[in-house]
Amino acid sequence: MKISYKLKDKFDFVVFFSVTVLLIIGLVSIYSATYNHPTAKGNLNKQIFFIMISFLELFVVFLLPARTFRIMALPSYLFSLLLLIMVLFFGNTIYGAKSWMSIGSFGFQPSEFGKIGLIFFLSYWLTNTKIDINNLKDLFFTVLIGLVPIFLILLEPDMGTAIVFAGISLVMIFWSGLDLFGLFVVLSPGIILFASLFGTIPFLIALLMVIIALFYFKQNLFISGAVFVINLATGFIFDFLLKILKPHQVSRLLSFVDPASDPLGSGYNAMQAKVAMGSGGLFGKGFLQGNQTQLRFIPEQWTDFIYCVVGEEFGFIGSILILAIFLVLFLRLLNLTSLARDKFSKLTVVGILTLLFIHFSINIGMNLGITPVIGLPLPFISYGGSSLIANMFLIGVVLNIYRNRKHNI
């Protein structure tokens, strides 16, 4: 019993097993989604190959010295920025976004690795003793760390990943103790941007609310003025944003509002996903028995719409099981934020938690018709090498942090 106690002490079985179960569910679902597909049958083998690679990677990362990630922080961030710039010049366009790099026959998405760089560097930056997040100048630089990759990703353009980057930055800053005014400064441009999506009048109302809020915070005139100008400018960025959004992204956004308006256009996927989920019922139609899945009503179902394979073929039981496993994983990660040895590790775990949670929320949400169809894969379940390698790397980091939780540097 002593050995097992020691092993348990060094290795976070909860995280490891949750992820392993999710990977297995993923393989089963990919098998089903590609079973009747003429060209995607090889995807299962590719995924198995990537899973084997990623386990190797996970154990390597697990065994790395604790300080490696802090040392890696700045170089990995800068390297990911370099990749994100390179992809704009040398990348391949897939589904309207220039987000893929290929080296020989091997393709990957730089933005997946950009996430790792961002998390490490933000953790490093925010836990630097010289940084006071509630100092507006420091806040500005912090936000800039997030905005640079977001800007590059919007140029691809890949809205989903940009949202993930924004979310990671926001939550990590939040976690670092940003006060209410700072939070307002960070969030208000986002609200303005969102409001201006709906037209001029919502934009003006939001702007008015910003002015009221500024009076409430009673900051000095220079700061208040600067915040107002930033907000005003954001509103006009909307025009620019509409230009960089590809037509398919605009229509995806609109089809979320009313999926039935164009059942064979962009609302099609959302509608068919709901039909697949809903028709599963309590126990599902059985493995390989889902007609929505097997008759390919949802294109590329092994990627973003993998959840409805489970929903259709394993029903409510299967669907709720996945939610439960994710819940366990998320709460375990949240728990780790207090177990971890230092602030850097804690903040890294927060970043990883945020990354996985945003992917999870948006992906499950679009399968259930409660969020727009924004192309984000479901971690560990969706088919895709890049995101799997990146996510498993981060799980390796989590396990490493758990292993080193009682050590000092």
Next chain:
Amino acid sequence: MKENYFGSSLRRRIVFIVIVGMISIQTFQLVKMQLLESNKYEEKSKDNSIKTVQINAPRGILFDRNLEILVGNKPSFTLQITPDLYDTSNSKIIESIINVKSGYIKKLLDQYRNFSKYKPTNLMRGVNYNVISWFEENHSKLPGLDYIVETQRDYSFGVNASHVFGYTKEIGREALKKSDDFYSIGDNVGFSGIEKEYEKYLRGNKGNEFLVVNSSQKIVYRHNEGKSDIPAIKGSDVVLTLDYQTQKTAEELMKEYKGVAIAVDPANGEILAYISTPQFDLSDFADITSNTLWDSLRNDPSKPLFNRGTLSMYSPGSTFKMLVAIAALEEGILDTTYSVNCNGGLQFGNRFFKCTHFHGKVDMKEAIEESCNTYFYKVVLKLGIDKLSKYAKMFHLGMKTNIDISPESSGLIASREYYDKVYGKGKWSDGNLLSIGIGQGEIITTPIQLVQYTALLANNGVTKVPHFGKGYIDSKTNEFVSFHYDSIKTNVSEKTFKFIREAMEGVVSSAKGTGRNIKLPNISISGKTGTAQNPHGKDHSIFIAFAPSNNPKIAVAVIVENVGYGSTYAAPMAQKIIKAYLEKDKKKDDDLLKINNEASN
């Protein structure tokens, strides 16, 4: 109170609530979709992937009274178009292949715009095999185009009888709205004649085939291995009263003429032969009928679409004289010995009513045999309008017979009320009556009324409504179910009928009889010639007859338009029809005998 420090417990709690909150919302949505509303989604998913294909039932066969096929079925190819999948840039080539005007497909698609665009719609029925093999070769390049094998009517069995059988047609949009749920767009429906009247027997039950299709509507496999398919049930076969041989004879006889020939079994009103000429060729109606054909049929001055047998109204001419005689005898106004001296006509007021000849002194029998007008002028004057119209009514003249094909005209029998209405009370004289006495003037009957009248004369005043439908063979139970018809009865004594029969026999058999030219050595025919005066041209030749005289098996009415006197054209035709029917069995026996002899030799 200050909590804005790294990893404060409030912020940790907020993150916790966000995570649990999000997963709760997702769980609620899962419960809603998969547990509460799963039926709705299940329906949708079935609609999505299960395509229902209608299988049309073959129509029932039309048999003659001896179960010989009159109208059958043959396979035919129907090209169908699924608007949703169809690529309109292919229209030009398809239109040229199926040989229709350019723009035809566009027009068709516009027409069906309000119906489901996922459901195949008939593009063309009866497509020939070359088109189908071209289509097979180019199938992959022609999305949304498909063909099905159906049955269409086969009219190659030697009789045409276009007005009797009628034709089927794709159901129109208006008719579809009014019809019961049975029909859907593109269905064929009986449109005239027997096809229309017995539609509910002939149409059968449509079936459904459930096919599982993928997202591009391509058929993947049969749903539930075809076990849930509903097979189409062929329509019930309808057995008609027509006699194949008699019908064929009548058609051949009338081919060159305009007119009508109808034969019935006087005992029960069963129509043995029915021909209205000119006809139209039913085989032109087997598949889609072109507009040019329609136009040419509609504009043809000889009106081939017009069913003369039930619609055309002719004066009965001298065939009406028996009715006058019956009325006079039954009312006791005179007896058969009553004689008139015919000197070529009758002076009435300031007008001389002509007779055909100088008949000299004739009694009633002679007057019928020789068709003396003078005799009947005198009788009808004694009889008066009221009694005459009473007997006309008794013999169902001037009213619809309710034969089982439509439409039908009622004709006209003059009466006191009619004259009062047309001329005013007291403003008409017995002069009108004189014409009626010889079946001219304001007395108009349809040929089907005339044959019914003949049947009543032949069968002691008892018969049934004339009809084509004998019964149907239920396609589910294979049992024969007969149709029932109302009886028709007159209140005339047998003695009177006996006299009339003898007089009519005299028309053919006596030396001076007007129909003596059709006398047969082996069959005794009773008949009566008639001429319907035609103000627009040459008179119509009429002959009614039944045979054998003592035990009538067949009653015939023949009207040949614009040829003149009754005995010349109509009578020989009636004779040949009678012969064809009565000698049919004998001929069969002879044939058998011949075969036997040859075999034994």
